[in-house]
Amino acid sequence: MTVAEKNRTIYSSVPMQIFIINSIKQPMLDGVEVIFNPDASKITKLRAANQLWKAFQAISKLPEPTVENTWHPNSHILIGLRDWLFERCFLSEKRNGFIRRLFNFVIILYELDPPWRWVIDSLKDEAFKKKWKLRGYQDTWIDKYTWWRDK
């Protein structure tokens, strides 16, 4: 099996590519552009918010990334990190649901979109070169984080 063939997953199939571009990426790009434009009218912003909401709903239609339906080794690491997180993070169902959807979308972006992969990898590499502080740095509330349970 060639590298190109190995990279073919459900996310790179023609219908999924069309769906991701037309129903998620493009409306998100357009919607964010309008919402953060100070000159845009309230009605235009409302329409953009509706567009963003639809795009967000469309994300939930995407199949959840798994080791079986992805190819990139780093996607597999991200999938492992997602599962690791939800074994420890016990926020409300709504919040966890939101985080999970967002996380899954980032994994899918990483999996199928080489420029996004490049951006995410660059940020990760750069962050490790900096003096990144450990979790809980100067946070006095950590003993009240009952929603987080380390194993």
Added chain:
Amino acid sequence: MKLQNQDIWLAYPKLVQLSKIKFPVKVGLGIAKLLITLQQPYVAIERERIKLVNHYGVVDTEKKTVTVDQSSPEYGDYSVEFGQLLSTYWDDEFQFERVKLPEQITVTCGSCGKKTNINFIVDPQVLLPLEEKFVGLQDGS
């Protein structure tokens, strides 16, 4: 060779387009063999796609068509199921040879009847789903 349903579904209509061009017999035969090999799997995949369209689509009584509108809530489910169908590998192994297309083809002049070689011009969109597995150039590329 194993083929993904997407390879078959994208390639077959393009091969049909290529088959309408007059080629030297060896090339024509190669294309015909490819068409025969892919026809039955293509029809089966297309049948499944039509089932999905009928399931998720809306009937337009005026045009007498069924379409899945991109702005409809069902479009996501349709895309996922169709994506699953296309990313699946066809069960059987395929045996075929890559067809080597000529750079030039011989045509007969409509007015004088003289035969001349002309550069074979084809839309890149036709070749795109074919170049990886199905067709190449006679110079070896």
